Amino acid sequence: MNISTNTQWMKTDVLVIGGGTAGTMAAIKAKQANPDGDVLILEKANIRRSGAIAMGMDGVNTAVIPGHSTPEQYVREVTIANDGIVNQKAVYQTGKLGYETIQELESWGVKFQKDAQGNYDLKQVHRVGKYVLPMPEGKDLKTILTRQVKRHKVNVTNRVMATRVIVQEGRAIGAVGFDVRAGHFVVIQAKAVILCTGACGRLGLPESGYLYSTYENPTNAGDGYSMAYHAGAELTNIECFQINPLIKDYNGPACAYVAGPFGAHTTNAEGHRFINCDYWSGQMMLEVWKELNSGKGPIQLKMTHLDEDTISEIERVLWANERPSRERFHAGRGEDYRTHGIEMNISEIGLCSGHSASGVWVNENAETTVPGLYAAGDLASVPHNYMIGAFVFGRIAGTHAIEYLQDLDHLAPDREFLEAEKARIYTPLNQPNGIPHTQIEYKLRRWVNDYLQPPKSEPKLAIGLQNFIRYHETLDQMGAHDPHELMRCMEVHFIRDCAEMAARASIYRRESRWGLYHYRLDFPEKNDEEWFCHVNLKKDEAGAMRLFKRAIEPYVVDVDLHQEAYDVAVR
Amino acid sequence: MALITQRIDVPVLVDESKCLEKCTACIEVCPLDVLAKDPQTGKAYMKYDECWFCLPCEKECPTNAITVQIPFLLR
Numbered sequence: 001m002n003i004s005t006n007t008q009w010m011k012t013d014v015l016v017i018g019g020g021t022a023g024t025m026a027a028i029k030a031k032q033a034n035p036d037g038d039v040l041i042l043e044k045a046n047i048r049r050s051g052a053i054a055m056g057m058d059g060v061n062t063a064v065i066p067g068h069s070t071p072e073q074y075v076r077e078v079t080i081a082n083d084g085i086v087n088q089k090a091v092y093q094t095g096k097l098g099y100e101t102i103q104e105l106e107s108w109g110v111k112f113q114k115d116a117q118g119n120y121d122l123k124q125v126h127r128v129g130k131y132v133l134p135m136p137e138g139k140d141l142k143t144i145l146t147r148q149v150k151r152h153k154v155n156v157t158n159r160v161m162a163t164r165v166i167v168q169e170g171r172a173i174g175a176v177g178f179d180v181r182a183g184h185f186v187v188i189q190a191k192a193v194i195l196c197t198g199a200c201g202r203l204g205l206p207e208s209g210y211l212y213s214t215y216e217n218p219t220n221a222g223d224g225y226s227m228a229y230h231a232g233a234e235l236t237n238i239e240c241f242q243i244n245p246l247i248k249d250y251n252g253p254a255c256a257y258v259a260g261p262f263g264a265h266t267t268n269a270e271g272h273r274f275i276n277c278d279y280w281s282g283q284m285m286l287e288v289w290k291e292l293n294s295g296k297g298p299i300q301l302k303m304t305h306l307d308e309d310t311i312s313e314i315e316r317v318l319w320a321n322e323r324p325s326r327e328r329f330h331a332g333r334g335e336d337y338r339t340h341g342i343e344m345n346i347s348e349i350g351l352c353s354g355h356s357a358s359g360v361w362v363n364e365n366a367e368t369t370v371p372g373l374y375a376a377g378d379l380a381s382v383p384h385n386y387m388i389g390a391f392v393f394g395r396i397a398g399t400h401a402i403e404y405l406q407d408l409d410h411l412a413p414d415r416e417f418l419e420a421e422k423a424r425i426y427t428p429l430n431q432p433n434g435i436p437h438t439q440i441e442y443k444l445r446r447w448v449n450d451y452l453q454p455p456k457s458e459p460k461l462a463i464g465l466q467n468f469i470r471y472h473e474t475l476d477q478m479g480a481h482d483p484h485e486l487m488r489c490m491e492v493h494f495i496r497d498c499a500e501m502a503a504r505a506s507i508y509r510r511e512s513r514w515g516l517y518h519y520r521l522d523f524p525e526k527n528d529e530e531w532f533c534h535v536n537l538k539k540d541e542a543g544a545m546r547l548f549k550r551a552i553e554p555y556v557v558d559v560d561l562h563q564e565a566y567d568v569a570v571r
Numbered sequence: 572m573a574l575i576t577q578r579i580d581v582p583v584l585v586d587e588s589k590c591l592e593k594c595t596a597c598i599e600v601c602p603l604d605v606l607a608k609d610p611q612t613g614k615a616y617m618k619y620d621e622c623w624f625c626l627p628c629e630k631e632c633p634t635n636a637i638t639v640q641i642p643f644l645l646r
Contacts, residue, residue: 045601045602045603045604046599046600046601046602048599048600048627049600049601049602049625049627049631050602051602054602054625054627055625055626055627159604180604181604208642208644208645209644210642210644210645211621212603212621212622212623212642213623213624213642213644213645214623217602217623217625218603218621218623219602219603249645250641250645251645323625324626325624325625325626325639325641328639328640328641329641329645329646332641332646333646433574436574484604484618484619485619487604488621
């Protein structure tokens, strides 16, 4: 085929990289704050169906609704579930701004479940408070957001993947990437950049061996983690992996958040409950891991005791939202919720602050440590932020970015930087008979499983780290036949960067914390004296990965962590 | 590097008798961009085996020409 490697130049005030949950909201909010500002969403898929909520979502997991809970209560719960390692000011934003976010979404046509009196019908899934607001009609979320993006006159460029943020004179001034269909090089000059590229969902390899059967949307390959790192921004809590209890083989949620409030629960093979709370936490995952290794597994989500009306209602929600192909997976195996428990297993590891805490460091204003560079959504380090947190931080990032850039001008990107990045990107296309990206990715991710999957220990992590460092040379041998394959090749670069960060951060924190997420067999206890802090990392001036402790920001909500240790085991 | 082409059971099936030659709905919505038009027939097909079995292609097809199977390794 004829592949153009010409350069396309673009210019905007705010550049939003990634048009999923956080990105669409960030762009809309920037336009609301300043309708005269130019806002561009750069999306490697198509914003109509991209990101974690491509097929909608069945509920809000962290809704703080007045009368049901308070931001303070929410901050307390998230602080305890994270063993205290949180920037509370950032978490507080999700508690404080979630309600008006839900109301705005509702004004755009998103439907949330209400009771007969017209009040939000909240459910309890967390250990203490009620924060789960079902959205049985949530399947069209993304098309509704896309309509609002157009209505707000946001510019959208689909099918272009960013590979690097450009940083000059100490601030983010744009990004580079390429068109994943036509192949040409793209340079975007901007006054502020917002990273909204989602999780690193393609880090561990699912047990099926199928590269794209990940829990997260597999387009989310850690792009933003890698781009933030190379931009010189700090990342945090990378050793606090995302690990979820999922339908075995299918690898989507079973899903206790939906079925739990109807009376379903997680049991071992004997039908006994072993956790008293289905809220996803590292502590809960440790209990799952113990149960699976106790001889009482496999574990299952059990609904067989529920009546027909209830099961039909659960099916109606699960077959339509988030991962609707669950239905045909069960059917293919001849399984039915009426007669079968849903066998669950531990997912591959990933990085995702939406569910755990690993992310690009942001403060309560969605600012990273690089001026002009913002982050929101699954890659921004606000623990357990879920979808509503992505919306909230999208709002914050959009409004702050457009205000920040008011007196700034565009800077001309450094030619040498552009040429070097162009050469890096197109290497696989220049050697089409190089090793296919599928094989290179498979081996990398198998090593992630072999050496990073908890429980962790230093000797294992160290071998993994050496393999990931040496893998630079292997990546140089990748070949691509077309721009599509080139996209996958460049994603493998992102995955490698994330694997190295995950190994180094896991080695650095010499204690265990967050249950299974950072369970070190060689340091099995929590050690608050030395490790009640964040582990942050960044690229130093010499280009090396540097790790360091970052103090916990002063709490805004009092929490007695000794009194309220997070424990969900049934004894 | 020596390369071979392997046969793979793919998840996305297209009923060519229903697929409209001028329509690209499925191709445009696929998050992983794995669908393409066969230049000879003008019909959509799965060009890359990189499927999240997420279903936008199937839902947005105006003629119900697409069926997504769970990928064989997971089925």
